[in-house]
Amino acid sequence: MAKESKAQRVERIKKEKDGLDVLQDIYLYAITGENVDPEDIDRLKWYGLYTQNRNLQNEDDPTLYFMLRVKLVAGQLSLGQLKVIAHISEKYARGTADFTTRQDLQFHYIRIVDLPEIFRLLDSVKLHTIFAAGDVPRNVVSCPINGIDHNEIADVRDLVEKINEELKGNRAFSNLPRKFKIGVNGCSKNCIHHEMQDLSFNAVKQKNGRVHFAVSVGGGLASNRRIADHIGYVSPSQVIPLTKAVIKIYRDNGNRENRRKARLGHIIEEWGIEKFRETLQDSLSFKIKEPNEIEYTHSRYREHFGINKSKQKDKSFIGCALNSGHIGIDGLNKLIKLFEKYKADNLKATVTQNIIITDVPAKNAEAMAKELEDVGISPFPSNFKARIQACTGLNFCKFAISETKGVAKELVDYLEESFPDFEERVAISVNGCPNSCAHPHISDIGLIGTKVKKDGKPVVGFEMFVAGFLHGKDSQYAKKTGIKFAVEDTKQSIKNLILEYQSSNFETFRDYLLSKAS
Template sequence: MASETKAQRVERIKREKDGLDVIGAIEEYARSGSDPHPDDIDRFKWYGLYTQNRNLQGEEDPTLYFMLRVKLEAGEVTTEQLKTLGYISNAYARRSADITTRQDLQFHWIEVRHLPVIFALLERVGLSTKMAAGDCPRNVVSCPVDGIDRGAVADVRPLVRAVNALFRDNRDFSNLPRKFKIGISGCRSHCISHEIQDLSFTAVDHPSGRVLFDVSVGGGLAKNRRIASHIGYAAAEQVVAIAEAVATLYRDEGNRENRSKARLGHLVDAWGVDAFVARLQALLGFELLPPQARAYTPYALRGHFGAHASSVEGRSYIGCAVTSGRIGGGGLLQLAKAMQRHRAGRAKFTTTQNVVVLDVPESRVSAMTGELEQAGLSSNPTPFKARTLACTGLNFCKFAISETKELAREIVDYLNERFPDFSEPVSISVNGCPNACAHPHIVDIGFVGTILKRGERRISGFELIFGGHLEGERSAFGEKSGIKVAPEEAAGIIERLLLQYLSSGYETFGAFLREQAYDTTAISAVA
């Protein structure tokens, strides 16, 4: 009898037991101390759990450790929630805590025996890990200053809540062909990067004089690398129905035979955009307004750093950079302490692994900004700290080839020292493997983990991708440069690129890279 393919195995596992039903097994494994069944380990994903790489684990330690992802709807956390997350980090996760590109928080070193206590602690403050991973709708990303940004197109918080409510614990959509990522934003900076979401709704000032939503489908990275197709405009009251209809089409028609071709973008390509829209509109019972080309904020200018007056009288918000999202348990508790001291009740994590503190009294902005800086949260970050992303990396991820988080910090520190007066935005992404979790194809410089040769040795390193850019229909993915580097060579390569750019006459670093104006031989001489 032929063995199962990967897709066949996953589909069988989901048919036999819904991922949401694995909670009983988790509790039993925690109580008994028995080893989880491999099928259940796959179902653990529906509760935010992934088995952890053994890279940092001693040979004498047989423990099965997990990464645990906490789903933070709209990226929002209160001071009490931050305290709980910080406690979990310090008590059960060896002080680890990383902000993700979907506004969630991840812990490492989690043991099954501690999960019931962790889940109870999270539930006590209104948090959950359910559907933070798995073949289901993931966290709906949105602008961190929705509803309080004076320059926003629309307040989309009610829509974000409604779409989250639609999918939360909904077994009609807990078995999709693959993950399903949605973004909703009223932000004029277009900070959620709608171009790479499976489904997105972006508020715009439509020529009709109304605020409508650009509906885009099929975006993605890695093996699903595709700029989303803008398929038309919808009114706010139609957004939830469209989200449900797109998820229904994807659930019923998506590819379940090949997981490498199972994302929504693959279905859009298989049918063609026009046929997809026709099927969608038939299911909806109404038509979208026709698509129109629009101008969108370039990726390099997307963000919400610094202190700004809120739409709430007497309040401000402060956007801060966190190098590669690695905030740690100590950072969570420092943030909570600062917020409590200065009477700021909420914060939101961002899609670029940073944080925005909300509801800061205007009289407290200066003092709080200084306190956040001391905690490593920079409201006026350098161009390198502001836009450097990093995935989980080799130390914890089973798919990774190279380590990332510490290298990202080293790159930022090196470039800050070499270019203290550089002010132009530079986006960098450090990825441990080709799966693109830290978005290497949409930044100026993307590092993608690979194996390379140094003399007779084969070592973990990176392949470089240059010139990624998001700007609506002008978006383009970065291209392979042909350069492969060892980790210790990475910062020097960027230094050479910047030096070449500064003497090139180009107006922007991004244009310099996209037009391949760099000298490959010169910049790779360090390798």
């Protein structure tokens, strides 16, 4: 009998028991202490759980630890929710907590025995982990300053909440070929990176003042590296039915035999965009308006840092850089203390692993910003810290080859010290493997974990990609350089790159990086 392929195994597991039905098993495992069935391990993803690497685990510790991802609808956390997140981090996750590129939050060292209480705590503040992972529609990303930005095209908060609610635990969509990512944008800066979403909606204001949405489909990274295609326009009331129709096409036609070719973009590549659009149109009761691509903001300008005047009376919002999403219990406690001191109540995560405090009393904004900077949460970040991203990395991810979060922090500190007056934003992405979780292919400098040779011996290191960016149909994925180096040489390698640029005749760092592309 032939051995099952990975795709065959996953499809069989999903067919035999829906991922949503593993919840009762979670509670059973927690009560009885029985070992988790290896096939339930896959289903646990439907509730945001992944087994983690044993890299930091004591050899004599047999515990099966998990990473747990919590969905933050619209990326939002209130002060009350922050306090519960901090409690979970401290009591159940060894002080870990990281923001992700889908405006979620992740813990590590989670034990199955603690999940019933963790789920209860999350539910007590209206948070959950349903469809935070697995072959399902993931968290819908949106601009973190919806409703408070004077320059926004449209406030899409209600629409984002409705889509998330429609899809949450929806059994019609609990068995997709792979994950499905949606973005809804009302921001004038296009900050959700619609070009790499499976399905996205960009608000456009018509001459009569009404808003409609430009629809794009089939974007992706890693094995599905393609820029999304613009297919036309829909009205706000048509967004949800179109979303369901696209997901159904994906569910029924996606490749279930090869998981590396199982995303929506692969269908579009096989069919062609015209056939896809016709198939979609045939399933709808309304007509998609003809495509007419709009102008988008270049990804280097998609930022919301600093103190900004809010549309809310007497309020400001403060955009802050973390370092590759890491916050931890120390950062959470500092945030809570500053929230209480300065009378703020809410933050929102961004798709670049940063945060925005959305409702600071204007009279307190400058004082709060100063104290945030003092604790390493930077409203006015350096050109290296502003756009640093890193995936989970070797310490916790079983796919990773290289460590990432610590590398990213040390790299930023080193570059800030080495080049205090560097005047150009540099987007850097540190990835433990080729899966592109931290978006290396849309960064100025993308580092991807690999094995390299040093002194004739294979060691853990990175391969460098350069000059990636997003700008609508003119977007460009990062190019290979052929440059590889050991992890311990990362700081010096990037420093050498910048020094070489500074001594060159290139006018911009991006122009220089393009010259390095092979």
